Structure formats: C-alpha cells, structure tokens
Amino acid sequence: MEWKQIVGFYHVARLGSFTRAAGVIFKTQSALTQQIKALEGExxxxLFERIGKRKLRLTSAGEKFFAFAEAILSKYDSLMEELAELKGLPIGRLRIAAPFTTLYHLFPEVLKEYVKQFPQVELTVLDRSQQNVIELVKNGEVDFGLALESAVPKELTKIRWKKVEAVLLAPAGHPLAGINRVTLKQIARYPLILPPKTSEYTGRIKLEELFRELGINYRIIMESSNVELSSLYVETGLGISFATIVKGMPALKQRNLEYISLGHILEPGYIAVVMRKDKVLSAFKSAFINTLLDSF
Structure with a gap:
C-alpha cells in the first residue's frame, strides 16, 4: 500500500468523483483509477460501487478504509504542524467557516489580531450558510466553524462564544417601539420579512408554531436569508423582521432601525465555535480559539 493510493482514495471518497479527485491531486483520471484498482487488489x-453512470458509493470495506484514511491524513497534518512548531515556525493551515453576518460584524478584529500573532499561518476563511458550516466541520474540510449552538449536532464539539438575543427589527419611530412587551398579536398586524422556511432557520419555525398555537393570522411579504438584506428593506418600510443579534454590537448603531427585545417570547442563544471531537489542535490552532474567546 502506497501513500499516494491512500491520498487518492480519500479524495475520490470525499468528492464522490474520480474526475474531481484527479483535479485535486494533479493526476489524470486514468492514473487515479489504476491506483484505486491496485489498492482494491491488495x-x-x-472500495466503491457505481450507482448509475456518474454516482459512486462506498462499499462496507470502503467505509472502513475511508475512516482509516481520514484518521491517518489528519495525524499527518498534525505531525507536520508540530514539526514546524519545533523549528519555531508556526507554519500550517487554519481553515474557518462562518455565516456572512458573523464574518462581517464580529470577525474582523479577531482575525486582525490573530494574523498579527501568526503571520506565517496559511489562513482560509469561508463565507457559508450555517448548515453548510456544520457540514464542512463534519467532513473535516475546515478546522473550525461558527454557528448557533442550538443547530450543532451532538457528535460535534461546541464552545460558547457570544450570547445572541432575539429582536424585532422595525423602522425608526415604529409604533411597536414604544411598547414594553410587544405581543405576537401586535406583531402580526404588520407585514413580515422572514428567513426561508427551512430547518436551518429555527427561529422562523418557532415563531410560526407560536402563531398557529394562538390562532393568529400573519402575512409574509418577503423572504430573506441575509439579515443585512432584511435590515435594508425594514428601513424602507416594507415590513418588520426578526433577527438574533449580539447585544451592543457597534454596527447596530449605524442602522436607522428600532431593535425591540423578544426575550419574553424567544429564548436567547449562543454563537459557538464548532469542531470535530477527534480534532487534534496544534498550538497555533489553540491560539485561534483563545484569541476568539479573549475578544469576548
């Protein structure tokens, strides 16, 4: 068994395609196919079965070998990082994924401080939806993700970072802004701007459940997956919206909006750092988490 066979197999299994894997490891598809055939012979x-013309699926033996390949490649990466640190060079890769709003409002200063401490680390930051962030962490494609704690499955490790609170976004001077504890019946009088109705946006699901339980009719005028876009249209007076925000965030003051607390209706949550339970952290990766937590 050769190292290149393990690497080739891992990328075919991860990407579900010989063509795409060949592009990643800079080999021809035919050469990669021969490597896998030789590995299967040994x-x-x-290791694979074909479903139709294009789709690949791991066999039972393939699943076991994939777990082995994933573990050994992870240990190899960790070893190379540790050897670099022994030389006094914190050289390695750090891959992070987070939703746009988190990256836009909460991350710039954290990254600025980290890059200043570790300029030789090869940093990659991905703007992804929360659901995609969790999948990237699960698959080992990123070291850390940031997502709402409530959305993180049990098989992943989560470290609380910042508390978020549910608020109603309304145009400045809106009638609801003067009410101490706004009710769902009062909210339903106005057109709503809500995120798409998917499992990723648990806040919308909870709100609609409450509306139904109370027998309240409501109207959705717009769906938006981006709180920045929702805020823009709230400012125009199109409707009112919901968001989970970090209280006191400086960027909030730049908007011509009212932030009306919904803490009496929806429980607060937390943004969490997410990683795999089997993740081995080198010193420069641990330092990233420390930088993040110190920012809080």
Whole structure:
C-alpha cells in the first residue's frame, strides 16, 4: 500500500468523483483509477460501487478504509504542524467557516489580531450558510466553524462564544417601539420579512408554531436569508423582521432601525465555535480559539 493510493482514495471518497479527485491531486483520471484498482487488489475488496453512470458509493470495506484514511491524513497534518512548531515556525493551515453576518460584524478584529500573532499561518476563511458550516466541520474540510449552538449536532464539539438575543427589527419611530412587551398579536398586524422556511432557520419555525398555537393570522411579504438584506428593506418600510443579534454590537448603531427585545417570547442563544471531537489542535490552532474567546 502506497501513500499516494491512500491520498487518492480519500479524495475520490470525499468528492464522490474520480474526475474531481484527479483535479485535486494533479493526476489524470486514468492514473487515479489504476491506483484505486491496485489498492482494491491488495486489500482483496472493492472500495466503491457505481450507482448509475456518474454516482459512486462506498462499499462496507470502503467505509472502513475511508475512516482509516481520514484518521491517518489528519495525524499527518498534525505531525507536520508540530514539526514546524519545533523549528519555531508556526507554519500550517487554519481553515474557518462562518455565516456572512458573523464574518462581517464580529470577525474582523479577531482575525486582525490573530494574523498579527501568526503571520506565517496559511489562513482560509469561508463565507457559508450555517448548515453548510456544520457540514464542512463534519467532513473535516475546515478546522473550525461558527454557528448557533442550538443547530450543532451532538457528535460535534461546541464552545460558547457570544450570547445572541432575539429582536424585532422595525423602522425608526415604529409604533411597536414604544411598547414594553410587544405581543405576537401586535406583531402580526404588520407585514413580515422572514428567513426561508427551512430547518436551518429555527427561529422562523418557532415563531410560526407560536402563531398557529394562538390562532393568529400573519402575512409574509418577503423572504430573506441575509439579515443585512432584511435590515435594508425594514428601513424602507416594507415590513418588520426578526433577527438574533449580539447585544451592543457597534454596527447596530449605524442602522436607522428600532431593535425591540423578544426575550419574553424567544429564548436567547449562543454563537459557538464548532469542531470535530477527534480534532487534534496544534498550538497555533489553540491560539485561534483563545484569541476568539479573549475578544469576548
């Protein structure tokens, strides 16, 4: 068994395609196919089965070998990072994924401080939806993700970072702004701007459940997956919206909006740092988490 066979197999399994994997490891598809055939011959088991013309699926033996390949490649990366640190060079890769709003409002100063401490780290930051962030962490494609704690599955490790509170976004001077504890019946009098109705946006699901339980009719005038876009249209007077925000965030003051607390209706949550339970952290990766937590 050769190292290049393990690497080739891992990328085919991860990407579900010989063509895409060949592009990643800079080999021809035919050369990669021969490597996998040789590996299967040595192991005595097929590792893939084809579903139709294009789709690949791991066999039982393939699943076991994928777990082995994933573990050994992770240990290799950690070893190379540790050896670099022994030389006094914190050289390695740090991959992070987070939703746009988190990256836009909460991350710039954190990254600025981290890059200043570790300029030789190869940093990659991905703007992704919360659901996609969790999948990237699960698949080992990023070291850390940032997502709402309530959305993180049990098989992943989560570290609380910042508390978020549910608020109603309304135009400045809106009638609801003068009410101490706004009710759902009062909210339903106005057109609503809500996120798409998917499992990723648990706040909308909870709100609609409450509306139904109370028998309250409501009207959705717009769907938006981006709080910045929702805020823009709230400012124009199109409707009112909901958001989970970090209280006191400086950027909030730049908007011509009212932020009306919904803490009596929806419980507060937390943004969490997410990683795999089997993740081995080198010193410069641990330092990133420390920088993040110190910012709070």
């Amino acid at each position: 192991l005595g088991f097929p």
